[in-house]
Amino acid sequence: MSIQLRLGIAVLSQRPNAVNIAKRIANEVAVPFLNGSNHDIVLRPFVSRLDLGSDYTGPLDTESLQRVLYTLQPGAPESQVDIGLLLADSFQPRQDYFGLMFDTDYSPQSTNQYEWRAREGASIFLDGIAARRNAADFEDECVYTAIHELGHVFNLFHSPAPSYMERSATFPTTFPLKSCAFSTAETQLLRQCSSSEYIRPGGSAFGVLGGLAKGNVYESEANAPDLPKLRIKMDRTAFWQFEPVELDVEFSLPEKGGWKSRPIPDRLDTGFDDFNIWIEEPSGEKRRYRSIKHFCQSTAHLDVSPDKPFRRDISIFGQSGSFAFQKIGVHRVYATFKIADRVTISSNSIELEILPPRWEDSYFVAAHKVLHDVDLSRLLYYRTLDRSRKRKLRQLYDLAAIKKRHPLTGAIQYGLGRALAHQVEHGKSKGSTLANFTSQAQLYLSAATKRKDLGLHRREVAERKLASMKK
Numbered sequence: 475m476s477i478q479l480r481l482g483i484a485v486l487s488q489r490p491n492a493v494n495i496a497k498r499i500a501n502e503v504a505v506p507f508l509n510g511s512n513h514d515i516v517l518r519p520f521v522s523r524l525d526l527g528s529d530y531t532g533p534l535d536t537e538s539l540q541r542v543l544y545t546l547q548p549g550a551p552e553s554q555v556d557i558g559l560l561l562a563d564s565f566q567p568r569q570d571y572f573g574l575m576f577d578t579d580y581s582p583q584s585t586n587q588y589e590w591r592a593r594e595g596a597s598i599f600l601d602g603i604a605a606r607r608n609a610a611d612f613e614d615e616c617v618y619t620a621i622h623e624l625g626h627v628f629n630l631f632h633s634p635a636p637s638y639m640e641r642s643a644t645f646p647t648t649f650p651l652k653s654c655a656f657s658t659a660e661t662q663l664l665r666q667c668s669s670s671e672y673i674r675p676g677g678s679a680f681g682v683l684g685g686l687a688k689g690n691v692y693e694s695e696a697n698a699p700d701l702p703k704l705r706i707k708m709d710r711t712a713f714w715q716f717e718p719v720e721l722d723v724e725f726s727l728p729e730k731g732g733w734k735s736r737p738i739p740d741r742l743d744t745g746f747d748d749f750n751i752w753i754e755e756p757s758g759e760k761r762r763y764r765s766i767k768h769f770c771q772s773t774a775h776l777d778v779s780p781d782k783p784f785r786r787d788i789s790i791f792g793q794s795g796s797f798a799f800q801k802i803g804v805h806r807v808y809a810t811f812k813i814a815d816r817v818t819i820s821s822n823s824i825e826l827e828i829l830p831p832r833w834e835d836s837y838f839v840a841a842h843k844v845l846h847d848v849d850l851s852r853l854l855y856y857r858t859l860d861r862s863r864k865r866k867l868r869q870l871y872d873l874a875a876i877k878k879r880h881p882l883t884g885a886i887q888y889g890l891g892r893a894l895a896h897q898v899e900h901g902k903s904k905g906s907t908l909a910n911f912t913s914q915a916q917l918y919l920s921a922a923t924k925r926k927d928l929g930l931h932r933r934e935v936a937e938r939k940l941a942s943m944k945k
C-alpha cells in the first residue's frame with residue numbers, strides 16, 4: 475500500500491532566488507520520503523501560484539503564517555493540497571529560526587473543519603537561514619530544513635545526525651545532503667503512513683503516537699539545591715474553563731556552583747520539546763499541554779543571571795485545538811525544562827480548580843457566550859486584533875462593563891488593552907480609528923495597572939505598555 479500526498483509550496487518571500495529554491499525543494503523533497511518510508515509515502519510537490527504580493531514579506535507571526543496555510547488547504551478555492559509548506563522571510567517573534575511546524579490552531583468552537591487539522595504544514599525562513607549560512611550552503615540548508623520540518627508533519631521527533639531530524643541550526647555548517655537519510659526507527663514509523671492516523675498528516679496531534687510510541691521514554695526530572703530553579707504561579711486558582719488566565723513562569727540561576735554562569739538555551743516556550751507544561755486531570759490522568767506550533771532550535775540564550783531571573787507568562791487557558799482544561803474540578807499543573815543534555819528541571823506544582831457552570835447566573839451566561847466566540851477568544855489568547863475581531867470588540871467592552879469587581883473583568887481589561895496597544899503599534903489603522911484604539915488601549919491598560927487580582931507581573935506589563943504608548 476502507499477499514500478499519495480499533494481504538497482503545495484507557497485513562496486511568500488520576495489528574495490530574488492526564492493522561487494528557484496521552491497522549485498529545488500519541489501524537485502528534491504519527494505525522494506527522501508519515498509525511500510525513508512519503504513515507498514509508502516508518495517509526495518506530489520508543486521510550487522503554488524498563490525501570490526500575496528508584498529503583504530506577506532518580511533517578519534511574520536504565527537497567525538499570519540497560519541492564515542496563509544489555510545488558503546492552501548483542501549477545500550480552499552482552487553486548492554487540493556494535503557500539506558502546505560511556506561517559504562517566508564522570517565519568524566517575527568524569533569528571527570534566528572530556520573523553520574517551524576504547525577499543529578492545530580487554538581480554535582475553540584470553530585465550525586471551520588480545516589482549523590481542526592493537526593500537523594497541517596510547516597514554514598521555513600529564508601532570512602534566518604541566510605544569516606547563518608554562506609552563499610554556497612544556503613540552498614542546501616533550505617532543502618534540508620524543508621525535509622526536516624516535513625518530517626515533523628509526519629509526527630517524527632528530533633534525533634541525532636545523520637538523520638534529517640537532527641537540529642541543523644545548532645551546528646556551524648550545513649549537513650551534506652547526500653549523507654542524510656531517515657533512520658531505521660524513523661522508517662519504521664514513516665512506512666505506516668498510509669495505514670496510520672498517527673503518521674498521516676492531518677491525523678493525530680503532534681507527539682501523539684498511540685501504540686507506535688513504544689520506544690519513547692520521557693527523561694527523568696532532576697532537582698538539586700545547586701540547580702537552576704523553575705517556578706510557576708497563577709494569579710487565580712479557581713476559574714471557569716473559558717476565562718483568559720495566564721500562567722507565570724520564572725526561571726532563576728543559583729548564586730553558587732557551576733550553573734550560575736552557564737548559558738541556558740532560549741527555549742522556555744511550549745513550542746519547544748525542551749519545555750513542557752504537565753496537566754494532571756481530576757481523574758489522575760496526566761497529559762502534556764499542547765502547543766499550536768513546534769519550534770526546532772534556538773541558538774540564542776536566555777537573558778538571565780543570578781540577580782536577574784527570567785520571567786514570562788503563557789496563555790494557559792487555550793491550547794492546540796481547544797480550551798486547555800476540559801473537566802470540572804481540581805487539576806495539578808507543573809512544568810519541566812531541559813536546560814542541558816540529560817538535565818531536566820521540574821517546577822513546583824500548583825492546583826487549579828475549574829469551576830462548574832452557573833446557568834442560573836446571568837453574568838456567567840453572558841461571559842460564556844462572549845468567550846466561546848472563536849474570534850474573541852483568540853483575541854484574548856493572542857492579544858492581537860484582526861478584521862473579524864475588530865467587528866466584535868463591542869461585545870468585550872460590554873462584558874468588561876458588567877461586573878467591574880469580578881476578577882474576569884481584570885483579565886479582559888488586560889487582554890483587551892494589550893491587543894489594542896499591539897494594533898496601535900503594528901497595525902495599519904489611521905485617523906479617527908487610530909485615535910479611538912489609542913484611547914481605548916490606554917483606558918484598559920490603565921485599569922489593569924490598578925487591579926490587585928491581576929498579580930504583580932501583569933500589572934507591571936500593563937504599566938510598561940502604557941508608558942511606551944505615551945512616548
Ligand SMILES: [Zn+2]
Nearest residue numbers: 622632769770
Ligand atoms: Zn525540528
